[in-house]
Amino acid sequence: MDDILNILSVILIFSGLIFFMGASVGLIRFPDFYTRMHAAGKGDTLSTILITAGMAAQVLSHFDVVSLFVAIKIVAIAVLIMLTSPTSTHLLMKAGYDDGIEPFTNSGKGGIIELGGPFIKSDQLDDIDSKVKKKGPSKKKSSSKKKSVTEKNSS
Amino acid sequence: MKIFGLIAVLVVGALLLSATSDFPDWRDKDSPANESPVSSFYIEKTEKLTKVPNMVTAVLADYRSYDTMFETVVIFIAGIGIIAVLRNFDGPNSSSIKRENNDEGGGLLARFTCSLILPFIQIFALYVVAHGHHSPGGGFQGGVMLGASYILAALAFGLSKAKDIFSERRTMIFAAVGIFIYVGWGVLCLLFGKEFLNYEALDPILPGDAKMARSHSMLIVEIGVAFTVTAIMFSMYSNLSTRGRLSKGL
Amino acid sequence: MEIVLMVAGICLFLMMIPIMLRIIIGPTAIDRIVAVNIIGTKTAVLLIIIGALFDNVSMFVDFAIAYAALNFLGSLAASRYFNRTRPAYGKGSSMEAKGS
Incomplete structure (x- = not known):
């Protein structure tokens, strides 16, 4: 045993x-x-x-x-x-x-936007929309930049 | 700048690793810690005098109980200090905000998993408190586990839900009650005619002989420590994660 | 049997080294947190193996339970934190795709 x-x-x-x-x-x-x-x-x-x-x-x-x-x-x-x-x-x-971390694809693009985007809740949409309009297009390439922008917005 | 940090970490790590070769061997009789008569007294006499197999708990809660009492008071003071520095009474009151918009928690899966594992974590924390005589553990460790379980509830179900169970008023009452249990047990020894925190005086009111009285008293003292540590853990988390407003969770 | 446990523990430790490398080089913060989470889980297992090597499993298993439970707390807190810092991202294209 x-x-x-x-x-x-x-x-x-x-x-x-x-x-x-x-x-x-x-x-x-x-x-x-x-x-x-x-x-x-x-x-x-x-x-x-x-x-x-x-x-x-x-x-x-x-x-x-x-x-x-x-x-x-x-x-x-x-x-x-x-x-x-x-x-x-x-x-x-x-x-x-x-x-907003981008998935890897063979062609090098085909980011998260084409997949449907990050799940942003509907009650936050207006809030984020106004901020995007104010700021203009935000940086797409480096995630660290994005995060710093986000933290500024959320605080 | 990063490279200097890396070099500093490597150098300090190498120094610390090189120092480990000077350590006494495992179970070395002649190690410096064994030279003084105090440690041999603890090793030989603890189990005979207190009926507690785990001599760490015996030293912590019996021989050096003054030390542990003031450690508990230090934890209490740290919690009060955090409340004094961080607590923000100006912001929107948590009762005025609608419950749904307050803090939605971590989502369905987190809620379900936490509802499954929370009871077991809490039971394990109580086991760590109560079983400190026989296995590693005691008031501090069990209190931290119990406080962590409430933090887990706050993370998964939302801070407002957790505060329904363990409100701010209740945390402070629990923290004070823990110290009251500890100090009150010492004062009880005074009333029975011996020194402060000399547990042998409590022989008449506890089951067993005088040695078992020391063992039982350690359990009660550890419970007091666990009360304080649990309450202060949760109070610290809820103040730090919401910047003192206690209204919107992490 | 001791040798088997020793080999298993050393293998576990050696396989943690690539994960530590991921903690250092990981491009995003969540990569690092995932790696820390795995190391935490494996530390709980390693504690049991160390306990078996010291012939004292009943003592070490308590540490392992506490470690596993607190490890989950850490990753849950990290996920809550990163869920909160939501990016205003992609100039409204995702918002138009999703509608309101």
């Missing part, structure tokens, strides 16, 4: 490491923000769940009451990360989209 759990834990831990390597390589190699989020969100969550499951099996391999409670806690960590990590990925992705 102990050997089975040990082997299972080794398999789970190393498969988790493989998925985390995917997330890590994807995060450094992918060209733009959205694809990086894809690698990060999926690989991170799955590898965390796999490694924590492997550690739970590892703890259970010498079985007593304390190790049972510890294993329950480790599974609780896995469940917590399974709930929170996709949520935070979604929220950060939405924040980046609303922030």
Whole structure:
């Protein structure tokens, strides 16, 4: 029984490491923000769940009451990360989209405007519209410039 | 300018890493911390005298409880200082603004996830407070977790919703009640005829013998610390994130 | 078994290095926050592995739970913050596309 759990834990831990390597390589190699989020969100969550499951099996391999409670806690960590990590990925992705980060395309253009634009809420439209008219066309290229303009407007 | 910062960070990091080789070994008997008689007293006698396996908690809440009491008071003063500096009573009152326009929170998914995980975070925080005798933890850590859970509620459901649960008046009452529990427990020891914060005096009113009285008293003192830390954490967040207006969330 | 855990911990740490590189070079602020979020999640896992190496998992697992919970708090706060700083962007073309 102990050997089975040990082997299972080794398999789970190393498969988790493989998925985390995917997330890590994807995060450094992918060209733009959205694809990086894809690698990060999926690989991170799955590898965390796999490694924590492997550690739970590892703890259970010498079985007593304390190790049972510890294993329950480790599974609780896995469940917590399974709930929170996709949520935070979604929220950060939405924040980046609303922030106006441009997706990567082969032709080099085809920015966020053609895709429908940032989700600007309807009650804020008039507010932003008047500011845009006052300011004229805002800079499109660098996101840091945009952010500084925005902060000036919002404050 | 950035490159100088990088160089400074690298140099300081290299210095700190080179200093780690001078550290005493893991479980070294002759390390400098073990030379004084005080630490060996704690290591040998703590569990016998207080029935608390985690000697960090025993030192924090029993042997050096004056220190911890004034640390709690320092946290209270920090919270009051932040309110005195930041709180802005001139702005639009939060009750005059319509609730819907106030602070919409973090969206549907954030609300749903937080409603799932918030109870577990709060239960875990209470566990950290209550289980500080046996595992790392105690009033400060558990209080921070509990305060963080209220901050999470404020981020996900909107600050106005969180303030329905934990209003400004209630935060300040909780912060004061925490210190009152701590100091009042010390005064109770005075009333039973021993020194201030000498928990052995409370043997008649607590179950168990005099040693268990010290253990139980530590729990009560930690609960007082947790009250103050929770309240001050949430008060700091709500003041800092809204520039003292407490009307529009982050 | 200890060797397996040691190798797993070292591999986890080595794979964090590209993510740290993303924190340094990341073009936007949200890239950096995503990378910090991943490192936070993996730190919770690494704490459990370190606990198993020190034969004291019951102690380290508490840290890991606290770390995982507070990590979510950080990314939620960051997303709220960047959602608020909305750009007035693209001279009304998106607004016309969406209508009011």
